[in-house]
Amino acid sequence: MTTAPASTATTLTLVGGSHRTVPLELRERLAFSTEQAAAALGRFRDRFPGCEAVLLSTCNRVELYAAGEPESAALEAASLVSFLADCRGLETARLEPVISRVQDEAVVRHLFGVAAGLDSMVLGEPQILGQVKQAWTLAREAGTVGPLTAGMFQAALRAAKRVTNETGVGRERTSIPSVAVADFAAAVFETFADKRVLLIGAGKMATETLRYLREAGARDVTVLNRTASRAVELAARLAARPAAFTDLADELAAADLVVSTTGAEESVVSLEAFREIASRREGRPLVVLDLAVPRDFDPQIGDLPNVWLYSVDDLAAACDANRKSRQREMPAALAIIEEETLRFMADMHHRTTAPVIEQLKAGWSETGEAELERLFRRLPDLGETEQTEIRQAFERYAAKLLHPPLVSLRSESRSGPPHGLVDALKRLFQLGE
Amino acid sequence: MFLSGISVVCFAASYAVALGCEASRLLFRSGVRSMVMVGFASAGLLAHTLYLGWRAAAESAVPLSSPADLYLLLAWLLAAGYLWLTLANPRTPVGLFLLPIVLVLVGVATFAPDVPSPLLQDSTSRAWGWFHAALHLVWTVAVVLGAVAGAMWLIQAGRLARKRPPTRGFRMPSLERLALVMHRTLAIAAWAAAAAFVSGIILNAIQYRRGAAESVPWTDLVIVRMGIMVLWLIVADGVALALRRRPRGDRVTAWLAVVSLLVLAGWIAWGFAIPSRHGGSAARPVVALVEVAR
Incomplete structure (x- = not known):
């Protein structure tokens, strides 16, 4: 070093x-x-x-x-x-x-x-x-x-x-997956450990969201893809269970949280289809994170009771609000x-004064020691206790005399290096460079 | 004596400061607020405990059996609950919901009759009387906690429906947890209120055998009032139970829990309006409040 x-x-x-x-x-x-x-x-x-x-x-x-x-x-x-x-x-x-x-x-x-x-x-x-x-x-x-x-x-x-x-x-989260999990899904469910997560498609955003869900305790994950072989491959990569796309209705009826990111050009789940599915859910809440563009779920599904549907735009708006909150x-x-x-x-700045302070202390200490030696020689009857008392009194006196210039140096250091005061001290007490 | 110097104002002021700290969560962040909040709430709870202890020791009849003491006991239980919940979940502003109720109850106590029940003279009656009062405390605490959970559920659901991120300093528990609390407290309130009603009838029957002068008349409006409360809570719990597996079940339960608190408030107000032999004399005049404050 x-x-x-x-x-x-x-x-x-x-x-x-x-x-x-x-x-x-x-x-x-x-x-x-x-x-x-x-x-x-x-x-x-x-x-x-x-x-x-x-x-x-x-x-x-x-x-x-x-x-x-x-x-x-x-x-x-x-x-x-x-x-x-x-x-x-x-x-x-x-x-x-x-x-x-x-x-x-x-x-x-x-x-x-x-x-x-x-x-x-x-x-x-x-x-x-x-x-x-x-x-x-x-x-x-x-x-x-x-x-x-x-x-x-x-x-x-x-x-x-x-x-x-x-x-x-x-404090507030600003990425879509983290906001989706922490600010919305976690506000519906107390724990994800006993919840069934369904991934429809597996875009980058979905896998990132799944990472947050796993951190939050999600264990039961099902991956559903239009291509069966792709579903198996994704399930193996994400440590999840694969399911056929034909089972979509059954999987939706059983799921608690859905992350959807298919590349479909139309809605994958219509309002009518979901109404039929909802009747099999026994009123259990369902969180749908529809991260696909165009959207996989008919937006009107979000108006149904106990269904919490969030699109990318909804989550992006929440992220933006959080960003503004950070800005504030x-x-x-x-x-x-x-x-x-x-x-x-x-x-x-104060540290730059250290050598001057050291010199000042050393000079005073040296002078004090010389005076004490002279005094003790002239008063040989003084006991060890008295000598110690006198020595301590000298030290206290020197410290008290030094205190005001030290305070002034510290105070001056707040507005920059105290060159003026240091030079003055050097000249007044004839200190070396 | 030192304890006699503690007044209702001491702990009410402490709770009010804690409530002010809770409210300031919505305005700004602070590193020391939690300590100040918990400090004042703890100081208030300590003063509250000493005050109740002093009251119990000073009363000549059955300790803490007057309506005023029961309201103060209820406020004490809720304040203790607030402190526990705040220490367990420091980020949840539960005090914004609980502390106003605590302060209202302390205020109600200052108006309520403060003469200990003269009816309970022997050990059997006293045991039943204590059981009856304890059940009253259980169902009222359950109603208040249920209403707080219900209000939080409605706020959280409203925020989720508007798709807004949580407000600074106003982070609610999950809907799942709140729903569990609402259902449990509604059930506890209904069963405890019914048990309180039955125990009251048994107690009155024991007193009645000794002579009509030592009991509450069966036609007394206090009995009717309690009967209506029990009926409401049983119906509310029944509805919540029936709708539990329906899509709107939790929302209805949340409203039932909040309305139960309003029914409780009406129930208390009715108690002030009707003359009764139950639980001491009629409400104290305002002049007496000055004495309480001293």
């Missing part, structure tokens, strides 16, 4: 791009696998010794966070862009127009927002937090994490946790990010 001193002025730089700035085609070429990221960090360590770096690479973003001395070459955005291009075998000129460059406080604010999912394609999605953790772990293993990046990534995880706990940014939480989330950013920056 590098040991870049955090005590002196350290600068942060970020270069990278996300779905907002980099086209998909270029993003695919720029993306790093875990092995490639580890190798790139190794190259960074050799190329920019003494500097810190964390590389975050996901489907939607590639970002290189670097920290070091202000005069370090690693902190020049151009060097970092060139480094990224070299690592991925791209021409720097291709990256230049789409790569973002951010410095210092803006880097912290950006990382905190990214970790909280505020910069994600799906606002508030939780996977990004795991990816941020993974990037940090990888950098630690590669030995490119230092005090500044370590502090910044730990603070990012804290900020993301606060956003999750204190706002609803990541943005101001609260951004306020948390701002608060955490300012706190981190104040801590970072």
Whole structure:
């Protein structure tokens, strides 16, 4: 691990791009696998010794966070862009127009927002937090994490946790299968363990919905397809029971939840046909997730009592409402990010005063010790207890004298590095560089 | 004495604060709200328990046998139920439904006669009296819980029919679970009310053998009133049972459960209007409320 001193002025730089700035085609070429990221960090360590770096690479973003001395070459955005291009075998000129460059406080604010999912394609999605953790772990293993990046990534995880706990940014679901299961089917049924699930057709959306249903406890699943062999094949793949399409009415009469995604050009189940089926259901509720376009179920079936029919449009509208609900939480989330950013920056600025404070304390302690030695020589009759009491009184006196300047330094750190105060202290107390 | 300093206002105010916290779920998120809500509800329940304990110790006749005490006991049971349900299901705003009923019952208790029953003088009568009162508590609690489940079922079904995602801070239990609660509470209410009615008749018959002056007259409107309530609950449960396997069965049951609460409210109001030898003197004048508050 590098040991870049955090005590002196350290600068942060970020270069990278996300779905907002980099086209998909270029993003695919720029993306790093875990092995490639580890190798790139190794190259960074050799190329920019003494500097810190964390590389975050996901489907939607590639970002290189670097920290070091202000005069370090690693902190020049151009060097970092060139480094990224070299690592991925791209021409720097291709990256230049789409790569973002951010410095210092803006880097912290950006990382905190990214970790909280505020910069994600799906606002508030939780996977990004795991990816941020993974990037940090990888950098630690590669030995490119230092005090500044370590502090910044730990603070990012804290900020993301606060956003999750204190706002609803990541709470409501936004994908059609998850909304269908969690917000609608689970509102009808207490458990899916004793429910019969019927899949009519097996489009991508249906299999994704089935994944959520399985997670929610669904066990009894039947797959129905126009082609019998296809039904058998799908059933084997989805760990379900196959059924012939001719049994549709019987299967509907027995089912509790239907996920339908056939490619039929007309309704598969008409209102009249369903009325006959409903009479055999003994009033049991039925949830129908009609994910086909055009729809497989006559929409009027949804008006029948105890039938809860949802089309793709219905579910998409619910997803949209949830997305808007997440958006409404943005101001609260951004306020948390701002608060955490300012706190981190104040801590970072305050750390730059550490050498001066240490010198000041050491100087006072040295003077105090010399005075105490002189005093104890002149008063040889003092016992050990009295000497200890006097020594403690000196220490308390020095601490009380030091307290106001320390408070002033901390307070000044909130609005930036307290260079003025530090210089004044150096001159007043004749401290070295 | 410290306990005598606890008044109805103490726990009513605590429950009101808990209700305010519940209502704020609809407006904003908060990390500390649950703690504040549970804290106030617990404090209210503790004060409520101490108040009832003090009342039981201070009464000269049968403890907690006055209508006022019974309403306070009912409110206590519902408040305890609220606390338990909230701790078990923190995301369900059950307090929005239960706490207003608790507060209304506390309010009703302040108007209700607070003289312990003078009729129950020997141990047999007292045992029957306690049994009779306990059954009253069981069926009234069942009616209230059933009505809450019914109201939640109607809200949840309305949301599902409108195809809207759940409202923030207003996530209801599943229809399946609510239907189960509605059916069970309606059945418990009907059977417990019938048993309360029969036990009351037996108790009165025991008293009547000792002399007409120590019993409630058979023509007393309290008996008629209870008979009507029992009849309603049995019919409601019968209808719910008959429609259980019909497509609209749960919806009808939900309405029956909600209407049962309204019938209960009418039943209580009727009790205030009619003079009776059952359960102490007539309703207290408003002036007496000041004393209760003290």
